[in-house]
Amino acid sequence: MRFGLDDDRTAMRDAARELLARWCPPDVVRAAWEGRPDPRPWQVLVEMGATSVLVPESRGGLGLDETFLTPVIEEAGWAALPQPLTTTALVAAPLGVTDSMVATDMGGPLVPQAVIAEAFLISEDAGLRLYQREEVDIEPVVTVDRARHCGRVRPRGPGTPLSDDRSVIALAFDRGVLGTAAELVGLAHRMLDLTVGYVTERHQFGRPVGSFQAVKHHLARAQLELSFAAPAVTYAAYAVANGLRDASRSVSTAKWLAGQAAAVTGRAALQCHGAIGYTTEADLHLFLKRSWALSRTWGSSDSHADRVAASLGL
Amino acid sequence: MRFGLDDDRTAMRDAARELLARWCPPDVVRAAWEGRPDPRPWQVLVEMGATSVLVPESRGGLGLDETFLTPVIEEAGWAALPQPLTTTALVAAPLGVTDSMVATDMGGPLVPQAVIAEAFLISEDAGLRLYQREEVDIEPVVTVDRARHCGRVRPRGPGTPLSDDRSVIALAFDRGVLGTAAELVGLAHRMLDLTVGYVTERHQFGRPVGSFQAVKHHLARAQLELSFAAPAVTYAAYAVANGLRDASRSVSTAKWLAGQAAAVTGRAALQCHGAIGYTTEADLHLFLKRSWALSRTWGSSDSHADRVAASLGL
Amino acid sequence: MDLTWNQEQEAFRAELREWLERNLTEWRQQIGGVELSGDTREGFSQQLLWERRLHEGGWSVVSWPRRYGGRNGSLWEWLIFEEEYWQAGGPQRVTQNGIQILAPALFELGSPEQRDAILPRMAAAVDLWCQGWSEPGAGSDLASVTSRARATDGGWVLNGHKTWTTRGAFCSHLFGLFRSDPDSERHRGLTYLLVPLDLDGITVRGFSRLDGDEGFAEVFFDEVFLPCDAVGGGVVLGEVDQGWSVVVATAGSERGLLRSPGRYRATAESLVALSGATGSDRWQRRRIARAWMKTEAFRLQTLQTVTTLTAGGSIGAEASLTKLWWSELDIELHELALDLLGPEAEMEGVWSKGYQFALAGPIYAGTNEIQRNIVAERVLGLPR
């Protein structure tokens, strides 16, 4: 019995953390906002193997499982990475789609990173189909988080059928939910870090804002939600990796808890930042807006609660 | 345009307040808990006319409307009166039932004050029927608030038909909901008063407990809910008295808001009292337990929210 | 208790409703149909056209005396105006900072000359006033302002840095607090000054709110000479070094404290309509009903408050309760709408924009944490 990351998984997560700290600071996210996406963070993640964790060694991948990848995706959330790591590495790779940046409509009709993606995983009545960039029309859509580069995708060309197996498609969806939950935990963690830093240094009434009990309790609440959401994501990755019976339920549980944590932390972070947080000059909004988008895609919190209710025979 | 109590209504409420302060202190509620109900609070309310506010002058009543009675019922809630003022004065009186203490099953299957009531208003498929004490069997039921003297009532005798008119029955129900909402506001008010007093005098860490920001914010939240629930009760009384189109909706709104206020205030009151509140030695529990019972009778908060949703065409 | 409007009030409402319907249509044609946010430069000028139209119709400040461009309306007429205005879908009021914050101060403590010089031009949206309270180091703790005003021959010399000035980049005048007694601390030694923004040495830099609109500005004062007569009736409001008492008096004035439920009522109704359009499950319908009930409670509590005020009573600390209520309610209403929109909620649109705007509610005009302290200490009487 052993719950949590071992040395190998911790090492991979730390490697991603260092790369992202260096190559994906807030300025890079801001650049993506202004339509100048920097390709380097993606390149370094590809080089470290983040996108091929689930690709068999026989096909040049690392041949590892979701318990290695999810912590890396959490780091991508922490950095608000403006590229589709979840869809590329967690959803598409196991379907045999490798070597390209993949966007998908499985999480919702507005396809995130559609504007910069190289390949498109589209869900159709017949099943999942893959289209190359030149096979689709993309209508960009302005969303609150500009770094999401959303668009509506309409296939033009024939595309390639990937799978019409319901269970394969269901598993692909669960993987997308899992990755989104991991990103939300990372985002919540980042918003909390930013806020703790701010309230410690910001003084009003001659004392640090963080010394007021109301501020302490807002942030304690955020830490509470985060502390109990994170293990649920860790478990969901394990359940999916090992094909456990409760894999789908664990994924919904993780998404719901992570959504809660991000919502509570986001509100607390904004409130404790005060007016400075209510501008685009502070970095907080980069993470806050990402969390709003993720909390309502790949299934709403309510829809995941309903999945859990059904699994409990309610 | 004038919202609120005029001098006449204020005078009647104050009269009730003084009588209840004198004749229905916590000791009287405790006596009711121990099966020694004191008849005096009821007698003085009857003498001041509280039970005949809605009875026409021609029949010896005051010939007034709900806007006079509701504030009095709020005071009864404040005092946790262990007798059925709402059912007797607000529900039964307009149906022509006067001169007796009335209990009813309209608010739920456990009939409050069944053990001490003189007459019983029972809802049957055919409509509302009145039974005298000797016409019913009463099976006492132990409930959390012992002063409710609940029981299951089974008619034996023939009883007297009161009304089979759906609209009359619906109005009687709305009146019960209105009275319950008023009691809840009074209870919330009392719990807040008790707690403000306690946290002001109780010291820990060398300062009054009430000087800690966390305690202040708990009680500010309670005051907030209370301040916005009270006007809704005032309006509902006016809407019912004047047969306004939104009378039913206003009654449901009042019950829902009052239930919220009582729930929030009850939790805050118990938490801010700390261990002393978690005993039957402090008076708080007398009001807290009454509020629990009232919040789930005469329609749950959810059922009233549904009534409002329907009225909004949702 | 009498919740019926009298004939004059009904007539007022009817005239207003008719006027709004016609003029909103005309104004929308005038601006080419596309209504922009009043917190952008273009949108602001669109809305100035509207504000001036409102003034020509005599509707810009209904509760002010006629001589200043109002209708001598009571708070009841003001309430009716707000109900109808938001019901009709009128745009945000870009002149509100002057009307809501400076005007009450002028009514309470301004000189007749100041009122005559400032109020009519404010009502006509000729002079556009923004607020100069906050500074980088003085947010919740307003008394720690450091911007200075040095008395000199025929006026004042201003130095310092104000920020979070709403729509400052689009306004013509600023009212604010400056430390006039260099040796003073905290609430003492501050003067409430009225400052045209076109004086030499003033630099205004607009910056973006959460939603990206340039709704904020910081204002830098570098040896700015403010002549005593830069504003008719004089640039000092109240007494020199007594600026704090002006702010307090203003904060305590009815008009400053009241906030109309009309806007939230209109939002709640749009939410009900949205639910019809997107469809909703029982859970969502209950949540909408709950938010609607809170909106109704706000309407009723306001009727109660206005009754108290018109009877000569006063509110005061209870205003903090109102602020807590509407700011939490506004967020709840918009979150519900976003949940109804689901995966498309992230699109730029009226609801996602409204949500971001609503999130400012618990922060500005005294954070909700400070409002809860006020409720606890001044309404409940808990020890400081």
Next chain:
Amino acid sequence: MDLTWNQEQEAFRAELREWLERNLTEWRQQIGGVELSGDTREGFSQQLLWERRLHEGGWSVVSWPRRYGGRNGSLWEWLIFEEEYWQAGGPQRVTQNGIQILAPALFELGSPEQRDAILPRMAAAVDLWCQGWSEPGAGSDLASVTSRARATDGGWVLNGHKTWTTRGAFCSHLFGLFRSDPDSERHRGLTYLLVPLDLDGITVRGFSRLDGDEGFAEVFFDEVFLPCDAVGGGVVLGEVDQGWSVVVATAGSERGLLRSPGRYRATAESLVALSGATGSDRWQRRRIARAWMKTEAFRLQTLQTVTTLTAGGSIGAEASLTKLWWSELDIELHELALDLLGPEAEMEGVWSKGYQFALAGPIYAGTNEIQRNIVAERVLGLPR
């Protein structure tokens, strides 16, 4: 990451499950089928029969060393025990105060003699220990205790007044903090004493909890002579005047900090069953699913914590997070049940009683307000 149990653990679980099923049935027959609250005198004696049965089976303290009546179990065995125990519907553990609070202190700072004298009798439910921390004036502020212990020939003389002592009216011994240095203040000069409750001058008065059960007691000490050897190994735990450090060390001990998710898991499952029995609408089913997910999160977070502890790590302030979580969760689970029961929820019964018990969660063992301070200051490092 490996969430499989090894053979020994599976065997442990199987043996326990079988034992519980047989013995719970037998015990219920023994007490005549009607299980009373352990916080009433009759119920307490019913449950002593159960505790002694548990001890005979070797299940009363599975994680203790064998010599004291345990099974040398690791925290994993303890977790399995808790899961199975609550799953099987075992009764509350009336001996917990000694086992959860005093025993960890003895393991950390007691003398071998004290352990030998006290632990086996505690495990066997022969000596029944209650807690003597709080006083009328010392609740959250424990360091303000005023009960005094005066050193004298061959022992101590105790005077003072303890209260909120859980099940104190039914216990045989008390462990508590007494001010041994009359000139000391706050945390200094307190001694951790072990006191038989049958000494002359001790008066125990039971009183009622919120639910009316006599679950609390106040204990009065009037010139009580406590001989040094009143308890084997001596009545002082740790050093004289160093009682506070014993409390802190105890509060920091793994076993003191851990709380098993088993009980909440069982409650969540009863709630799901109740929903099947009463019926529920979509709104209620979602609320139940939400509470279930929080229960699951508690289980997973505990697995993570136990992994950390068995790897030699420590928790500490993070225990405050656990306390906040389970105390809020317990109330949520019971409120949901009461909502399902609707107008009959007010009946005396397992859910209304459980709800009242759950309401104590945010108050005892350090109020949740204090726990949030701890999280903010020690986990997040915010300034005091």
